[in-house]
Structures are given as structure tokens and as C-alpha cells.
Amino acid sequence: MLHEFPACLPWLRDLLRSGLQLLAGGLLLGSCQLIEYSPNQAYVPVRERGQTARNLQLLGAATGTDTVRFVFVGDTQRFYDETEAFVTSVNQQRGIDFVLVAGDLSDFGLTREFQWVNRRLAALRPPYLTVIGNHDLVGNGRAIYQHVYGPLNYTFDYAGTRFILLDTNGREDGFGGRVPDLPWLRRQLADTAGARRTVVVSHVPPTDEDFDPALVSGYTAALRADPRLVFHLSGHVHRFTAGQPFHDGVSYLTTYSLKKRRYHILTVWGARQFRLETVAYGLDK
Amino acid sequence: MASTNKLNWCLVGLLLAAPALPARAQAHPPKAPFFLTLHLAGGTGLVALGGGVRVAHERLEPEVLVGYLPRRLSGTKGLAIFTLKTTYLPWTPRFGDSRWHAAPLTLGARLTYTTGQQFFLTAASSGRYQPGYYWWSSAVRAGLLLGTRLGYQPSGGLRTALYSELSTNDLHLVSALTNRSLRLPEILTLGGGAKVR
Structure with missing residues (x-):
């Protein structure tokens, strides 16, 4: 016509x-x-796959600095409004190398939830990295996380610091003595090439009842034995805690969920030096 | 684990037995009310096959579908998805004497059950959690549907209808209701298929 x-x-x-x-x-x-074939399908479009590798590529290598400064926040878990406010706040920060989300990205372990979270966090100016949470393992969540993000246990080096991120959601494994994978953790801690500091990140902290009780002593002993360890970071409890619960000189920190509208900025330098800042955002809403 | 499996098989049995019930209720149907369905996408598998019956003065279509989600889509093993679904057809105009018929608007509800060891009927039944640890069932989803259809019946031939429908499920709905930033298209799923009678 x-x-x-x-x-x-x-x-x-x-x-x-x-x-x-x-x-x-x-x-x-x-x-x-x-078009969706099942709310539990692991299949997502190519551009939404392999976010961990994609973000690590964006992160690249630190040049000429011994200091790493990153945002540390916990469970995004069905807090999409808060996640958008979080992204706005982080994008106003200067000098952030990356953002670390300590698991429970989703609430129900459904495909769409991972997509909703990733599409919002993809608007962050710094790259973001994740560790798997117990809610992310519900239903077909393990396969979905592997497709959208990548391996459940992985490491990366940045500014002289080795970040070790691993699945500690023992309850989801029925406390079968396999999660966390202690032999894998020990191998990563033993590999001292190229990094003068270590940071270990997991969703469930070893002080929690969702951590496999049979593996607590082995886990904490492995951390204790690493003289380069700065601290251990977790989410899961939805609040800030910091201390040395095993009285062994190892610091364990937990952070807020997105619901709390607060996040941390951690700066690490020198021989295990660190500074913790707390940012509150969007509390007027 | 054994009790979960037993529950799973009970549910499968119930789903398979369901179409027999409304058929018996309609003692003297004016015309064979049974139909077969081929359904694509829409959250019930890549493809789902099944059938049902027209009841309540041709206004309701309860049906059972068995869907398949291949390994390539599930990321694990191929999964079977059992669906119990009812479609309500409030308005089914015919175009004069023509062989075309339509249902401009259809409303529906469904329950799906996804097989696979990674899914639990209730969190407590999995044996890993205290009651209330996860309040929902990861194996069973409830859904709402809104659709449209167009049908054709050659003289003396089978009545065939093509339909498409938008759906959402309970957990996507809960997510949208608790977040202003989740837009409607983000929780909708498109499916469609053919029904032969």
C-alpha cells in the first residue's frame, strides 16, 4: 500500500x-x-553465556600497581529493584577494579532469574565476578550457572593477588563430603607462582550450618596454613560480620544482601594490608 | 530418595489417569469430543504431545501433555515434562457457513511436573533441608495462559486448529510482583501448537 x-x-x-x-x-x-522450552533450561543465547570468562577478559591485568580495589556484595536473590539502584551507585564510584557478588544470584535457580540478574549487572562499568550460592543450585541451577557464568570453582590473579572462588554449598550436596572440594582448594593454595596474596571467596561461610560439618576443620586448616591469605569472604547471611571465629588469625568477612542497600569496597595492598569501606545507597526509597 | 521416587511415580500416574475422568462425566457426547495436541515451546519442553477432551458445552479443554527437553537445552540429561492443562474458550465464533472457526481469546491454567533427580517435589521430601528451607517445589510449576486460535474443518475431514499462547508461571509472577523493575515481557513465554479432532 x-x-x-x-x-x-x-x-x-x-x-x-x-x-x-x-x-x-x-x-x-x-x-x-x-521463547522458552522450560523455566529450567540451561540453554541461553550465546551473548549471555560464559560471563565469568567474558568479565575476566574485560578485567585484564593490572598494570604497575600493587593495589586492588573491588566492590564486595552478597545475595542479589530476587532483589531486582535494589540491584538496579546498586548498579547506579557503583557506577558513580571511581577506581573500582571489579565487583564481586558472593552468590545467590537467583532465588529459585530458574533460567530467567540468571538472565534478569546478568542483564542488570552487565550495566556495571567495572566487570563483575560471581561465586555460586545455594539458591543457584536449586532445580537445574547448577547447569544454568555453568552455562551463564562458567565453572563453579575457579581462580584469577589481579594486582599480585590470587582470588580463589569456590562452591561451599554443602547442604545442596546432602553433606556428602565433596563440597567444598578440599583437594582442589589445597592445590590452588599451594600454587604460589605469580601472586603474593590470596583471597578466598565462597557463598556459605564455614561458620554456617549449611556448610558441610565434616569439612569445616579441613577447610579452615587449609586456610590457616596459607601465610599469604588476606581474608575469607562470604555472603549467605545477608549481613556484615567480621572476625576470627576460629581464633587462628584468619579473618572471615560476610557482606550484605542487595536487600540491605549497602555494599563494601575492599582495598588490598602490601603484605596482607586491607581497608574496608561501607557504602549505603538509595535508602530514601 | 526412595520416597521421592514413589511420590514422582504417583504424580505421573495421576497425570496419566486424569483425562479418563472428564470423559466418563460426559455420557453421551454429541460428537467425539477427543482431540490430539502437538505443542511447541512455552515452558513444557521443546515439543510436547498429548490429547484431551472438550467438555462443558465445548467451552473447556482439559488435556495432558508429555514434553521432552533434550540434553542440548537442559544442559544435563534429556528431561521429560508432564503437563496437566485446561483451556477455557469463552467465545468461539464461526464465519457464516465457512469451514473456518476461531477462538480470538483463550484462557488457561496448567501444572507442569519436570522429571530429573535435581528437582524436588517439596524441599522436605528431598531429605536435605528442614521444613520451610525452600518454600516452593522445584519440580512443579503452576502457570497461567492467554492465547488465540484459528481452526479449519474440510467437509468430512478432521477439524484442525492452530493456536499460540503467552504464559507465565508462579515463580516468575512472584518475582514480578515483588519488583517494580521487572517488566511484563520479561516474565512471558510464547508457545503454540496444533490440535486435531
Whole structure:
């Protein structure tokens, strides 16, 4: 029908045509996002896969500095409004190397939840890294996390610091003595090449009843034996705690959930020096 | 684990037995009310096959579907998804004497049960948690549906209808109701298929 428009109005014709193209494209794109075979499917579009590797590539290597400064926050778990406010706040910060989310990205372990969280956290200016939480393991969550993020246990080095991130959600494994993977943890702690400091990050802290009780002593002993360890970071409890609960010189910190509208900025330098800042945001809402 | 499996099989049995109930209720149907369904996407597997019956003066369509989610999509093993679904057709205009018929708006509800050891019927039944640790069932989802359909019946032939529907499930709905920033399209899923009668 478009060719019937008066010749004096070609701009109107063009406008209509591009409008129609936009509408058709939007519908097509929209319907692609609408197509889901199961709320538990691990399949996500290519651009939403492998976020851990993607963010590590964005992080790159620190140049000419011994200091690492990162945001540390806990459970995003169905707090999407708060997650958006969090992203706005973090993007106003200067000198942040990366953001660390200490697990429970999702509430129900559903595919869409991982996508909702990733699409919001992808708006962060610094890259963000995650560790798996117990809620992320519900249903088919393990496979979904592996697709969207990557391995459950992994390490990366930045500014002379080795970050070791691992699954400590022992209850989800029925306390089978396999989670956390202590042999893997010991191997990472023993590999001292290229890093003068260590930071261990997990979702469930070893002081919690959801940590496999049979593995607490082995876990804490492995950490105690590492002279380079700065501290151990966790989420799960949705609040800030800091202390040395095993009275062995090892500091264990936990952080807020997104619901609390607070996060930490941790700065690590020198021989196990660190500073903790707390940021509150959007509390007026 | 044994008790979970028993529960699983009880549920499967219930789902499979369900279509027999409404059929018996309609003692003298005016016309064979049974239909077969081929369903694609929409949260019940890549593809689902099943059938049902038209009851309540051709207004309700209870049906049972068995869906399959292949390994490539599940990321683990292939999963079977059992669906118990009812569609309500409030308005089914016919176009004069033509062989075309339509249901511009259909409303529906469904329950799905996903098989697989990683899913629990209730958190307590898995044996890993205290009661109330996780309040929902990871195996069972309840859903709401809004759809449309168009059908054609050649003289003396089978009546075939194509339909599409948008759905959401209980947990997606809970997420949207507790967050202003989750938009409606983010919780909707598109599915569709064909029904032959």
C-alpha cells in the first residue's frame, strides 16, 4: 500500500517504512526472548553465556600497581529493584577494579532469574565476578550457572593477588563430603607462582550450618596454613560480620544482601594490608 | 530418595489417569469430543504431545501433555515434562457457513511436573533441608495462559486448529510482583501448537 502515497510526501513514506521495519524487528526480537522450552533450561543465547570468562577478559591485568580495589556484595536473590539502584551507585564510584557478588544470584535457580540478574549487572562499568550460592543450585541451577557464568570453582590473579572462588554449598550436596572440594582448594593454595596474596571467596561461610560439618576443620586448616591469605569472604547471611571465629588469625568477612542497600569496597595492598569501606545507597526509597 | 521416587511415580500416574475422568462425566457426547495436541515451546519442553477432551458445552479443554527437553537445552540429561492443562474458550465464533472457526481469546491454567533427580517435589521430601528451607517445589510449576486460535474443518475431514499462547508461571509472577523493575515481557513465554479432532 505504501506506493499509493502521494509523491510529495516521500519522507512520510520513508518514516512509515522504517517504523514498520522497527516494529517487525522488535516483534521478532521480542518473540525470540519470549521463547522458552522450560523455566529450567540451561540453554541461553550465546551473548549471555560464559560471563565469568567474558568479565575476566574485560578485567585484564593490572598494570604497575600493587593495589586492588573491588566492590564486595552478597545475595542479589530476587532483589531486582535494589540491584538496579546498586548498579547506579557503583557506577558513580571511581577506581573500582571489579565487583564481586558472593552468590545467590537467583532465588529459585530458574533460567530467567540468571538472565534478569546478568542483564542488570552487565550495566556495571567495572566487570563483575560471581561465586555460586545455594539458591543457584536449586532445580537445574547448577547447569544454568555453568552455562551463564562458567565453572563453579575457579581462580584469577589481579594486582599480585590470587582470588580463589569456590562452591561451599554443602547442604545442596546432602553433606556428602565433596563440597567444598578440599583437594582442589589445597592445590590452588599451594600454587604460589605469580601472586603474593590470596583471597578466598565462597557463598556459605564455614561458620554456617549449611556448610558441610565434616569439612569445616579441613577447610579452615587449609586456610590457616596459607601465610599469604588476606581474608575469607562470604555472603549467605545477608549481613556484615567480621572476625576470627576460629581464633587462628584468619579473618572471615560476610557482606550484605542487595536487600540491605549497602555494599563494601575492599582495598588490598602490601603484605596482607586491607581497608574496608561501607557504602549505603538509595535508602530514601 | 526412595520416597521421592514413589511420590514422582504417583504424580505421573495421576497425570496419566486424569483425562479418563472428564470423559466418563460426559455420557453421551454429541460428537467425539477427543482431540490430539502437538505443542511447541512455552515452558513444557521443546515439543510436547498429548490429547484431551472438550467438555462443558465445548467451552473447556482439559488435556495432558508429555514434553521432552533434550540434553542440548537442559544442559544435563534429556528431561521429560508432564503437563496437566485446561483451556477455557469463552467465545468461539464461526464465519457464516465457512469451514473456518476461531477462538480470538483463550484462557488457561496448567501444572507442569519436570522429571530429573535435581528437582524436588517439596524441599522436605528431598531429605536435605528442614521444613520451610525452600518454600516452593522445584519440580512443579503452576502457570497461567492467554492465547488465540484459528481452526479449519474440510467437509468430512478432521477439524484442525492452530493456536499460540503467552504464559507465565508462579515463580516468575512472584518475582514480578515483588519488583517494580521487572517488566511484563520479561516474565512471558510464547508457545503454540496444533490440535486435531
